[in-house]
Amino acid sequence: MKQILKAIERNPRLTPAEIAVMTGQSEADVAAAIARAEQDRIILGYRTVINWERAGEDEVAALIEVRCAPQRETGFDAVAQRIYRYPEVRSVWLVSGTFDLAVMVVAKSMREVSLFVSERLATIDAVQGTATYFIMKRYKEDGAILDGDEPTAHRLAVTP
Amino acid sequence: MATSVGSVANRNRVAKLVSSLPPSGIRKFFDLLASLDNVISLGVGEPDFVTPWHIREAAMYGLERGETSYTSNYGLIELRSEIARHLERLYQVSYDPRREILVTVGVSEGLDLAMRAILDPGDEVLCPDPGYVSYRPCIQLAGGTVIPVPTSFADDFKVRAEEIEARITPRTKAILLGYPSNPTGAVLSREELAAIARVAERHDLIVVADEIYDRLVYGVEHTCFSSLPGARDRTILLGGFSKAYAMTGWRVGYACARPELLEAMMKIHQYTMLCAPVMAQLAAIEALRYGERDVQEMVDEYDRRRRVMLTGFRRLGLDCFEPRGAFYVFPSIARTGLSSEAFAERLLNEERVAVVPGSAFGERGEGHIRCCYATSLAEIEEAIRRISRFLARLEGKDA
Numbered sequence: 325m326k327q328i329l330k331a332i333e334r335n336p337r338l339t340p341a342e343i344a345v346m347t348g349q350s351e352a353d354v355a356a357a358i359a360r361a362e363q364d365r366i367i368l369g370y371r372t373v374i375n376w377e378r379a380g381e382d383e384v385a386a387l388i389e390v391r392c393a394p395q396r397e398t399g400f401d402a403v404a405q406r407i408y409r410y411p412e413v414r415s416v417w418l419v420s421g422t423f424d425l426a427v428m429v430v431a432k433s434m435r436e437v438s439l440f441v442s443e444r445l446a447t448i449d450a451v452q453g454t455a456t457y458f459i460m461k462r463y464k465e466d467g468a469i470l471d472g473d474e475p476t477a478h479r480l481a482v483t484p
Numbered sequence: 485m486a487t488s489v490g491s492v493a494n495r496n497r498v499a500k501l502v503s504s505l506p507p508s509g510i511r512k513f514f515d516l517l518a519s520l521d522n523v524i525s526l527g528v529g530e531p532d533f534v535t536p537w538h539i540r541e542a543a544m545y546g547l548e549r550g551e552t553s554y555t556s557n558y559g560l561i562e563l564r565s566e567i568a569r570h571l572e573r574l575y576q577v578s579y580d581p582r583r584e585i586l587v588t589v590g591v592s593e594g595l596d597l598a599m600r601a602i603l604d605p606g607d608e609v610l611c612p613d614p615g616y617v618s619y620r621p622c623i624q625l626a627g628g629t630v631i632p633v634p635t636s637f638a639d640d641f642k643v644r645a646e647e648i649e650a651r652i653t654p655r656t657k658a659i660l661l662g663y664p665s666n667p668t669g670a671v672l673s674r675e676e677l678a679a680i681a682r683v684a685e686r687h688d689l690i691v692v693a694d695e696i697y698d699r700l701v702y703g704v705e706h707t708c709f710s711s712l713p714g715a716r717d718r719t720i721l722l723g724g725f726s727k728a729y730a731m732t733g734w735r736v737g738y739a740c741a742r743p744e745l746l747e748a749m750m751k752i753h754q755y756t757m758l759c760a761p762v763m764a765q766l767a768a769i770e771a772l773r774y775g776e777r778d779v780q781e782m783v784d785e786y787d788r789r790r791r792v793m794l795t796g797f798r799r800l801g802l803d804c805f806e807p808r809g810a811f812y813v814f815p816s817i818a819r820t821g822l823s824s825e826a827f828a829e830r831l832l833n834e835e836r837v838a839v840v841p842g843s844a845f846g847e848r849g850e851g852h853i854r855c856c857y858a859t860s861l862a863e864i865e866e867a868i869r870r871i872s873r874f875l876a877r878l879e880g881k882d883a
Contacts, residue, residue: 331788345795346788477534477730481838482513482527484617484666 336370509844527838542770559587575708599626601748614849641668645679664697667854669807699728736764796868
């Protein structure tokens with residue numbers, strides 16, 4: 325199973341037939357394993373890493389520190405849930421350190437992000453304070469380098 | 485004037501021994517390749533990964549600190565200690581880092597040192613055929629005589645103890661083993677190696693074990709020859725960083741042997757090489773301390789590609805045994821009726837796929853081609869398509 329997940333994590337476009345060859349299993353077994361992983365929410369989705377800036381589509385992203393009061397019974401979960409339901413919220417993490425939740429927001433403009441913070445986020449009861457960091461340049465995203473590339477090996481074509 | 489020039493030209497300036505060595509079977513393809521573009525090369529013998537960043541960084545940090553001097557002839561003691569720990573951890577073999585480990589300029593140097601240290605003129609060395617291209621010339625340059633031990637496709641290119649024993653004469657000095665094998669990808673099991681160790685013991689032979697591909701095995705365990713019962717003190721173990729850590733260009737490896745043998749190798753090393761490059765030694769320390777994760781990731785990736793290439797070739801009807809080590813598939817092309825050299829040459833000219841003819845690795849390599857899967861999956865798949873077209877044309881079908 326781990327082998328299948330590793331292969332598909334690197335390249336979600338692989339077909340079960342291709343993964344079957346790579347892992348030495350039957351195509352039917354691979355297809356069944358993937359279906360099960362999807363059902364069990366081990367596989368959450370298939371994504372493409374896109375450099376939107378290069379595609380000429382500007383978007384604004386911000387990392388927001390959120391300090392909040394944990395609630396009885398639910399701790400931070402209920403607050404996190406209130407926050408992650410907004411579609412402009414890409415990621416929410418509970419973190420250790422000087423604040424509690426780290427929230428990644430992506431919107432069309434700085435104004436949209438600001439509005440989100442002041443009107444949606446800051447107004448949640450348990451939220452005690454926020455600090456917003458606009459992303460100025462992306463260098464690496466989900467393991468992919470955006471600007472430039474990893475060097476490739478310059479090999480001689482035939483070597484012993 | 486013409487006569488004086490002529491007389492200089494007629495003098496034989498190159499030593500007879502060197503003149504008598506055949507040029508490498510790979511050389512020719514080099515020249516051919518230079519004139520072609522859009523070539524997919526399965527002809528390489530090295531990883532397609534760049535050395536992991538933290539290893540490169542460690543070498544740069546060393547340069548920044550000004551570590552640019554000679555090291556001990558044996559190599560940095562920190563590196564030798566790491567090598568000792570590494571071998572102990574992986575194979576439960578103990579070598580004393582002060583007297584039994586020598587850092588070399590790759591396994592290539594280690595091999596040369598080993599041969600020169602143990603061979604007197606006319607001594608015989610048994611080595612599997614097919615085998616790595618440098619084995620024969622290294623033995624010959626050291627004054628030895630090569631005794632090839634045939635291996636075969638039918639037997640998964642394993643060298644057998646009884647085949648070795650049948651070729652032992654009073655002049656036999658050593659057995660040279662290179663497993664996992666370049667070019668075949670064959671791996672020997674612990675029992676198969678133990679049988680060879682018993683032969684070596686019976687006839688009091690040295691075993692030179694080139695284990696450069698030790699980390700690149702798939703679904704089987706590598707057995708270090710020194711770890712076999714009674715084998716350690718008659719073994720010269722050669723290992724390195726090139727394949728496991730994608731460090732071919734750094735030129736750093738090691739030799740391990742009991743003090744008397746190691747001292748003999750070290751004597752040649754100190755007069756010819758002095759020491760391995762210091763930045764490569766620093767990088768090697770980093771690789772051994774923190775490189776395990778990189779090794780595992782690269783091995784997993786090679787394994788996926790191995791299966792893709794093997795399955796692809798078999799679907800084309802090329803006979804291949806399943807290689808369990810290194811990063812080569814060694815299919816038979818006998819059914820085409822072409823020699824391996826003719827096959828490789830035509831495949832390159834007609835379909836722009838470079839492979840190495842099996843004949844470059846010994847007589848028993850004839851009828852096979854060496855294909856390296858240390859290249860991207862996309863290139864492997866494209867190469868298989870091109871080879872498929874080539875085979876169809878050879879066999880008179882429409883491509």
